[in-house]
Amino acid sequence: xKNLVNFKVALKTREYLVQAIYQMFxxxxxxxxxxxxxxxxxxxxxxxxxxxxxSLISINKYKExxxxxxxxxEIQDKDINLLDKSIIYFAINELxxxxxxxxxxxxxxxxxxxxxxxxxxxxxxxxxLDKYIKxxxxxxxx
Numbered sequence: 241x242k243n244l245v246n247f248k249v250a251l252k253t254r255e256y257l258v259q260a261i262y263q264m265f266x267x268x269x270x271x272x273x274x275x276x277x278x279x280x281x282x283x284x285x286x287x288x289x290x291x292x293x294x295s296l297i298s299i300n301k302y303k304e305x306x307x308x309x310x311x312x313x314e315i316q317d318k319d320i321n322l323l324d325k326s327i328i329y330f331a332i333n334e335l336x337x338x339x340x341x342x343x344x345x346x347x348x349x350x351x352x353x354x355x356x357x358x359x360x361x362x363x364x365x366x367x368x369l370d371k372y373i374k375x376x377x378x379x380x381x382x
Contacts, residue, residue: 251348253288254330258352260296261326271300299333306332312378313371323357324365331369342373 260274275293299306306329307317317325331349334340340348346369353362372378 249286249288250291252285253292254348254352255355256282256287257292257295258323258326258330258356260292261299261330262323264296264300265322265326271296295330295333295338298337299329302333302336303329309372309378310368313368313375315368315371321357321361324353324361327352327357327361327365328368331365332372335369335373345369346373 256278260271260278263269263274264271275289275296278287278292279289309332310317310320310328320328327349330352331345334345335342338345346366349365349369350362353365357365
């Protein structure tokens with residue numbers, strides 16, 4: 241039973257993280273402010289705020305490098321729906337710096353897309369992440 245609870249916490253944390261990434265991009269907002277806001281708004285919920293905070297700060301720190309990765313993959317950052325961009329940046333950050341298996345990252349990204357984005361966005365996100373994983377030159381070191 242304990243593992244199931246941890247699984248639910250991780251899922252909820254990722255959902256909030258994608259919402260926070262979207263907010264950061266949409267409002268051009270400081271990630272520290274967003275972290276404090278989410279902690280306050282969700283203080284009674286079970287959320288891994290350590291992982292949430294580290295990921296949001298990392299995505300903000302490396303957003304220009306992530307944009308370059310997309311350009312290298314011939315995906316124009318400006319042409320991506322902001323919610324899809326949030327999910328893709330979450331996934332790239334997790335693939336580069338996280339400890340989840342790449343297939344889990346893709347699966348979780350598709351789940352998030354189906355939950356939050358347009359009905360067909362998961363196809364685009366899947367293609368982007370597949371292209372990223374299969375192209376070793378896009379996995380540049382920072």
